[in-house]
Structures are given as C-alpha cells and as structure tokens.
Amino acid sequence: MIDFSPTVEQEEIRQLARSLASDRLRPEGHSAERRGDISVELMQMLTQTGLTTPFSEDLGGSGPLDAITYALIAEELGFGDGGLAMNIFGSMLGPLAVALAGNERQQEQLVYPFCDVQEGYKERGSLAFAERTGGYTVAEINTTLRRDGDYYIMNGTKRDVIHGAHSHPRVVLARLADTTGSEGVCAVVMPAQIEGLQITPDAQKLGLLAAPSAAYTLNDVVVAPDALLGEPGNAGVLRVASLSALLRAAVTCGMVRASLEYSGHYAEERIAFGRPIVSYQGIAFLLAEMAMKLDAARLLLWHAAAQWDRVLAPETLLRDAEAAQYQAVKLAKSATIDAVQIMGGAGFMQDHPVEMWMRNAAAME
Numbered sequence: 001m002i003d004f005s006p007t008v009e010q011e012e013i014r015q016l017a018r019s020l021a022s023d024r025l026r027p028e029g030h031s032a033e034r035r036g037d038i039s040v041e042l043m044q045m046l047t048q049t050g051l052t053t054p055f056s057e058d059l060g061g062s063g064p065l066d067a068i069t070y071a072l073i074a075e076e077l078g079f080g081d082g083g084l085a086m087n088i089f090g091s092m093l094g095p096l097a098v099a100l101a102g103n104e105r106q107q108e109q110l111v112y113p114f115c116d117v118q119e120g121y122k123e124r125g126s127l128a129f130a131e132r133t134g135g136y137t138v139a140e141i142n143t144t145l146r147r148d149g150d151y152y153i154m155n156g157t158k159r160d161v162i163h164g165a166h167s168h169p170r171v172v173l174a175r176l177a178d179t180t181g182s183e184g185v186c187a188v189v190m191p192a193q194i195e196g197l198q199i200t201p202d203a204q205k206l207g208l209l210a211a212p213s214a215a216y217t218l219n220d221v222v223v224a225p226d227a228l229l230g231e232p233g234n235a236g237v238l239r240v241a242s243l244s245a246l247l248r249a250a251v252t253c254g255m256v257r258a259s260l261e262y263s264g265h266y267a268e269e270r271i272a273f274g275r276p277i278v279s280y281q282g283i284a285f286l287l288a289e290m291a292m293k294l295d296a297a298r299l300l301l302w303h304a305a306a307q308w309d310r311v312l313a314p315e316t317l318l319r320d321a322e323a324a325q326y327q328a329v330k331l332a333k334s335a336t337i338d339a340v341q342i343m344g345g346a347g348f349m350q351d352h353p354v355e356m357w358m359r360n361a362a363a364m365e
Helices: 008-035 040-049 069-081 082-101 102-110 233-268 282-309 314-348 352-360
Strands: 127-128 144-148 151-162 170-175 185-190 197-202 213-223
Touching: 008 069, 008 352, 040 082, 040 170, 040 185, 069 082, 069 233, 082 102, 082 127, 082 170, 082 185, 082 314, 127 151, 127 233, 151 170, 170 197, 170 213, 170 233, 185 213, 185 233, 185 314, 233 314, 233 352, 282 314, 314 352
Parallel strands: 127 170, 144 170
Antiparallel strands: 144 151, 151 213, 170 185, 197 213
16 A cells, blocks of 8 residues: 655645745736736746756756655645646746756756756746647647658647747657557657747637747658657656646646635635525535545545656556546536636636636646
8 A cells, every 4th residue: 555645855845835835826826817927036936945946966956856746846836826836837847858858968958057046047948748639648649750861850739838939948749650659759859940840829818827838830840860858759758748747637636725725715704694605515515525526636646646756667657647637637627617606706706816726727628
C-alpha cells in the first residue's frame, strides 16, 4: 500500500506554496486577468523562493523535485488562482522538457538562463502539446516529422500554447510520420525565427486570460536533427508529456478545492427562510459530492505521480497521468458550475471569483 503522507520537506514546500497562493495569487487573480499576464513583481518573488527553478544545482537551480512534490505545489497555486498557476507552469514546461529529455549542451544553453539569480524571472518557456483537432493526450498528437535527407520536415497545428508567442525555449511535441500511440513521439526546440512557422496570439479567450497563449501553424518547417531533444520516442520525452498531464491535473484539483471552500463558506453565511442555505439538502448534497469527487481525483493524481517517481514503463506513466488529468479537468468543469449555482446570482458577479474559476476550468480542455 503506497503511503501518500507528505514528508517533512514536502509539507514545508506545500506550506510555502499555500502561503503564496493565499497572500499573492488569489488577490491578484482579477487584476492579472485584466492585464493578461502575471506581474513582474510576483514572478520575481516566485523565482526567489525556488519553486519555479526545479533544475539541477549544476545549472543554478534549486534541485530537481519528485512528481508528488510538483503535484502538491501545483494544487496550492491552482487553489490561489488557476490562470496564474497555468501561467507559471506553462512557462516551466519548456525548460523542464529540456532538463528531462535534452542533452548536456541543450540543458546548459536553454535551462541555465531560468536559474539566473538576477534575470531568471524574466525568462519564459513554452510547451506546445494540444492540437486543434485533439486534447492533451499523446495519442492525439498529429503534428508530424518526416525525415528528408539530413533534416526533418515538420507539419501540423498547435493550440493554446501558453507563452507561445514569446518564449525560449519553444518546445513542440510531434511524432515521426507513420507512427502511432507513444511510438515516435518527439520534442523539438524551435528557433526564435524559422520559415514556415505561423504564430497567432490568442484573443477573446473564455478563460485562463492571465496566461497569454498562442496557436501555431507549421507548414513544411525545416528542422535540424540537433533541435530534437533526444531520440524520437525516448523515455525522457514521454516523461515530459506525463508530467504535463500531472501538473494540469494538480492545478485543476486546486481549482476544485477553491470552489468548494468558497461556495461552502458562502452557503454557511447566506440566510434564506430563516436558516443558512447549506442546511438545505439541495445545497449540502452538491458540496458533499464535490468534496467526495475531489478526494477521488486527488488520490488518482497522487498514484500517477508516485508511478512517475518510480520511473515505470513510459506507457504506464502516460496511461495513469492522462487518466488523472481527464478526471480532474472533468471534475473542475462540473464543480465550478456547481459553485456558481450554489451562490445563485452572486456567482455570476465579478465581486466573487467563482465565475472566473468556472471560465478557467472550461478553458483547461
């Protein structure tokens, strides 16, 4: 039986993330949404804590983290504000991909700038995963790499790439032509300027407005072999895809927890017909079901994270991580809608954050 009780170190890290989420992310949620990005001051503070630099100490980072610790941090930041949490992790996934799948030269060139004490907070990375015709699973990756002499030709589309318009490294997940499933999956670092890559910043988004994103269209983009992170289909690339799913699942668990606590407190204070509305079964059952499903989704997430830490077969990691992601995102969509319904007309007002959380959850698909 796996014991998910956090270690002393993990609990200290979680408390740090919880404090930042409550004191900084939650109060800045609406202003970040209006601004369309995280504030420089908040990003600088996060960098100083070491939470955004989980890279080797040889590269100047605070040291690699296990997946369960990643999940604890991501849930707390998602509890503070899902849009800002996705802004933070959307940037981290680019250099994390290099750290997990790249060679020593690529790591020194692309990861080290994020760990710079003075300027690291200014750096942004990106990971292009989902496509216009699919979701966030490896099986739905259809962007292709085709070998042509000494180079590769790349074609496809990507959507909702956080920091996709302005980032370095800009990592794109693709697959070798004529492969399926996890076979032949590649991570490619795109140069800042390359012919055939069209980048379109997203506008008028429903949610996650605090995480600027873009869409990619790749038409016969010529890629050099040294732009690939490792060999096609290598375990490092699949671990990157699994970690992306785990982080997305953890952030959405944080969204659910925030919705549960906020709407629960509202229901305790809102009086109707002489008593708090939480005393009515219609409200109490919604909150109870939300809490029950959150525990189930979190357990599935922690199980998948433990599998990632044990470095099991890549196919097993993908299956478990993607299952956790699916359940967490599905729950976040229903739980945030329920939170709005519990609060009635107040739930739709920007005086309360639940309407923003509902839009953010819908944008996670």
